[in-house]
Amino acid sequence: QLPVPGSTLCLYEDGTEVTGDYFWSVPDDSELVLLTAGQTWQGYVSDISRFLSVFQEPHAELIQAARQLLSDERAPLRQKLLADLLGTVSENIAAETRAEDAPWFEGLESRFRNKSGYLRYSCESRIRSYLREVTSGASLVVTEAREEYLRVVGAMCQKLQAARYNSSYFDRGAKAGRRLCTPEGWFSCQGPFDVDDCASRHSINPYSNRESRVLFSTWNLDHVIEKKRTVVPTLAAAIHDAEGREVDWKYFYRLLFTSENLKLVHIACHKKTTHKLLCDPGRIYRAPAVPRRKRRARQRP
DNA sequence: CCCATCTCAACCGGTGCTTG
DNA sequence: CAAGCACCGGTTGAGATGGG
Numbered sequence: 001q002l003p004v005p006g007s008t009l010c011l012y013e014d015g016t017e018v019t020g021d022y023f024w025s026v027p028d029d030s031e032l033v034l035l036t037a038g039q040t041w042q043g044y045v046s047d048i049s050r051f052l053s054v055f056q057e058p059h060a061e062l063i064q065a066a067r068q069l070l071s072d073e074r075a076p077l078r079q080k081l082l083a084d085l086l087g088t089v090s091e092n093i094a095a096e097t098r099a100e101d102a103p104w105f106e107g108l109e110s111r112f113r114n115k116s117g118y119l120r121y122s123c124e125s126r127i128r129s130y131l132r133e134v135t136s137g138a139s140l141v142v143t144e145a146r147e148e149y150l151r152v153v154g155a156m157c158q159k160l161q162a163a164r165y166n167s168s169y170f171d172r173g174a175k176a177g178r179r180l181c182t183p184e185g186w187f188s189c190q191g192p193f194d195v196d197d198c199a200s201r202h203s204i205n206p207y208s209n210r211e212s213r214v215l216f217s218t219w220n221l222d223h224v225i226e227k228k229r230t231v232v233p234t235l236a237a238a239i240h241d242a243e244g245r246e247v248d249w250k251y252f253y254r255l256l257f258t259s260e261n262l263k264l265v266h267i268a269c270h271k272k273t274t275h276k277l278l279c280d281p282g283r284i285y286r287a288p289a290v291p292r293r294k295r296r297a298r299q300r301p
Numbered sequence: 302c303c304c305a306t307c308t309c310a311a312c313c314g315g316t317g318c319t320t321g
Numbered sequence: 322c323a324a325g326c327a328c329c330g331g332t333t334g335a336g337a338t339g340g341g
Contacts, residue, residue, distance in 0.1 A: 220331055228329065272315045272330045
């Protein structure tokens with residue numbers, strides 16, 4: 001029923017035109033698309049892109065329709081799909097200030113004026129609470145060593161203040177090496193402490209909408225070598241047993257407060273079991289200064 | 302007044318020990 | 322074997338304090 005001149009046949013999969021010769025070598029059960037003059041087909045990917053574009057450039061009518069459907073919906077699965085769609089279209093990732101995205105700030109104190117500022121604050125509080133726990137570790141050492149313990153904690157505290165409590169980890173505006181997210185604010189789960197990556201590919205953008213912001217607070221900064229079970233007791237013991245050696249507090253600092261030993265994980269990837277990892281015994285004390293000559297002699301025996 | 306800092310209370314849930 | 326409990330892995334939020 002179609003006009004033969006100008007009509008073409010192509011593969012559904014990738015849009016390759018099927019010419020007379022090629023037709024005979026097309027695999028069995030291939031799906032074909034018949035096009036008339038002026039029509040084009042770029043393959044099934046264009047189909048999916050059209051479908052997905054709904055999420056990226058939603059039309060007002062679509063959102064309205066989804067809201068209407070959701071308000072009457074009783075089936076949990078469809079409720080979730082519709083709610084997820086509405087959540088996605090409510091995202092305003094690019095917006096940064098209260099003026100640009102007021103709903104994002106709902107429930108936050110008025111002093112928070114932009115998203116990065118709030119995220120920095122939330123990271124800072126987490127790190128600060130680690131420091132508090134380290135400080136209270138002073139109770140682990142005997143009274144004679146307590147002063148030295150607090151001196152070491154004091155040194156860490158100064159370094160931490162200089163580093164603004166590593167608040168840049170959550171700040172999408174920070175320099176590349178200092179943040180854990182993309183410049184748009186996407187965080188990816190780094191997977192359980194004993195696994196290299198996240199099998200579920202969890203990701204989140206707390207900058208996108210209020211819901212994501214709230215949900216992000218359930219993500220954890222998980223100490224690979226555990227803070228309370230391992231690092232703090234090891235630090236306390238190191239100070240107690242120093243015998244003149246100098247505790248390498250910067251090593252402990254890295255374990256306690258930096259991404260060298262912290263993994264950002266989705267709550268499902270947060271294993272609360274004992275990690276059974278120990279601090280590196282070779283790094284607890286600073287290597288004693290070795291005279292240059294001796295060092296050279298050791299390199300070339 | 303705002304900001305940084307600290308303290309306390311509350312919540313979720315896992316581990317491992319004791320006890321009945 | 323289950324229940325209870327202390328402790329640990331984390332988080333947030335309210336409120337007090339002190340300084341520029």
